[in-house]
Amino acid sequence: MTPPTPPALRRPAWAGRNYTLLTAAAVVTGLGSSGALIAAAFAVLEAGGNGTDVGLVAASRTVPLVLFLLIGGAVADRLPRQRVMVAANTLNCLSQGAFAVLVLSGEAQLWQMALLSALGGTGQAFFGPAAEGMLLSSVSGEQAGRAFAFFRMGMNGANIGGAALGGALVASVGPGWVLAADAVAFAVAAGLRAFLDVGAVPDREPGGGLLADLRVGWREVAVRPWLWGIVAQFSVINAVVGAAEAVYGPLVAEEHLGGAGPWGIALAAFGAGTVGGALLMTRWKPRRILLAGTLCVFPLALPSAALAVPLPAWEVTAAMFAGGVTIEVFSVTWMMALHQEIPEDKLSRVASYDWFGSVTMVPVAAALAGPAAEVFGRTAALWGCSVLIVLLTAAVLTVPDVRRLTRRVPEPSAGGGPAAANPPPPVVDGSPTPADS
Known part of the structure; x- marks a missing residue:
């Protein structure tokens, strides 16, 4: 036995x-x-x-x-x-x-x-x-x-x-x-x-070619203000955070924090924060998933602000940890929203537009970080990073579906995948609205 x-x-x-x-x-x-x-x-x-x-x-x-x-x-x-x-x-x-x-x-x-x-x-x-x-x-x-x-x-x-x-x-x-x-x-x-x-994956219906597939994917993004709004938000946020960490952070650390060692600890604290944020989300199930996630983007402005002052090394490390925790909460709620709202056969196309928005501006910001510091000063450039994060996040909160999109429990499917290839209408403030797809 x-x-x-x-x-x-x-x-x-x-x-x-x-x-x-x-x-x-x-x-x-x-x-x-x-x-x-x-x-x-x-x-x-x-x-x-x-x-x-x-x-x-x-x-x-x-x-x-x-x-x-x-x-x-x-x-x-x-x-x-x-x-x-x-x-x-x-x-x-x-x-x-x-x-x-x-x-x-x-x-x-x-x-x-x-x-x-x-x-x-x-x-x-x-x-x-x-x-x-x-x-x-x-x-x-x-x-x-x-x-x-x-x-x-x-x-x-x-x-x-x-x-x-x-x-x-x-x-x-x-x-x-x-x-x-x-x-x-x-x-x-x-x-x-x-x-x-x-x-268990449903067969793909014949499409009209690559360009037609890309247009269909774009329509899935364009008809959802919460989706393209947050993608646009993070196209800038990822860029300014990357510039602050890759360009300004090492310079501030060298001059004020004690060099590469303390800066390495601060970066490690951000990584540890992401693990802590994911651990939190194994227990927390917010009802309004995008509202909870978007509110957690605001603390991502703390590391740039801490470098702008600059605060002591341990306070910069604490700001990095807090930013890591809260941005991970957003990341999980974002995945929940995509999983819930996007048809299964269009998930990868929507993900590609999300990725495209997330990475396109990063090398541009890295290239412009040095000239921006020369023109405005490094402190002003770092404050600018923080202000952009706060303003863009506040702007996204003006989108009704970002505030109201509600987590729902789909019916389990026999194949262990999503409940349906075309999900039911999103629940906004408890009331169903027409499906976007």
């Missing part, structure tokens, strides 16, 4: 096969990729490059990510998302493996590293929308928010651990072996995702 599984080891009912595989694969790639970002920068420096060359290789990954994101979303809604994810992971595995071989051989040249980084960004452009669509369609019922929170907690924890481990390994064994480990992580993740069950 087989002994019963102890309760502590029993998988929760909401954590189905696909959800479990997706979460495990995300943890594996998070561990590898976080360290690989550090390794790539040091690989460029070891090859004789300078700070400009490091930025060039980083930009080589970002540019194709932006260029191909929308196409990736359309492809992921047309083809089985599982195949798109596995193909993208395979491309990332091969590109990182080649990167590792070049670095370990000591023959890596700048153009080769830039090209391989571009291939990695291309893979991410196709992977991201497919993965988000697959995750959102892998859970259903009242526990969807808890499932998204646990997923993000695992992913954020892996990113923190991967960055710490990657930095230590780059110092001890060199960047080439860290890049090789990342290639192995992508291979393992592709293997896990190959076992995803897509039998």
Whole structure:
């Protein structure tokens, strides 16, 4: 007789096969990729490059990510998302493996590293929308928010651990072996995702081509003011937060906080805050999901304000932790809203527009951060970052559906996915409104 599984080891009912595989694969790639970002920068420096060359290789990954994101979303809604994810992971595995071989051989040249980084960004452009669509369609019922929170907690924890481990390994064994480990992580993740069950996913109806698919995806965004409003909000917020952390933060830390050590602790506190925010969302189920999430964006202005003063290092660290907790609350409520309101067969296209808005302005802001500090002064530029976050968040709260969109419990489906390919009308303030799709 087989002994019963102890309760502590029993998988929760909401954590189905696909959800479990997706979460495990995300943890594996998070561990590898976080360290690989550090390794790539040091690989460029070891090859004789300078700070400009490091930025060039980083930009080589970002540019194709932006260029191909929308196409990736359309492809992921047309083809089985599982195949798109596995193909993208395979491309990332091969590109990182080649990167590792070049670095370990000591023959890596700048153009080769830039090209391989571009291939990695291309893979991410196709992977991201497919993965988000697959995750959102892998859970259903009242526990969807808890499932998204646990997923993000695992992913954020892996990113923190991967960055710490990657930095230590780059110092001890060199960047080439860290890049090789990342290639192995992508291979393992592709293997896990190959076992995803897509039998319950409804067949895709024939479409009118790539451009028609993109237009349909845009319509899904355009008819929902809460959706395009928040995407527009975060196109700027992500950019100014990235500029504050990547450009202004290290300079303030060098002059006022005690150098790289305290700044590294502050960044780690932000990461720890995201884990704490996800843990909070495993228990909290706000009724008005977007109202709760959007209110939690306001504290994201605290780190820039703390750097503008500047406050002592421990207070900057506390502000970073608070920003991490609250932005993670928003992230989970945002996933809940997309899961609830977007038809299953359009999830990846909507996710691609979301991603596109989130990343497009980041390199622009990073490039303009230095000139802005020269014209207005660094303190004024940092206060400007905080003010933009507050004003844009307040503006989004004027959208009625952001304040009123209510969490509902869908009927469970036999296949373990979403309750329906076309969800029922959104519940706003307890009263149903016409469906947007």
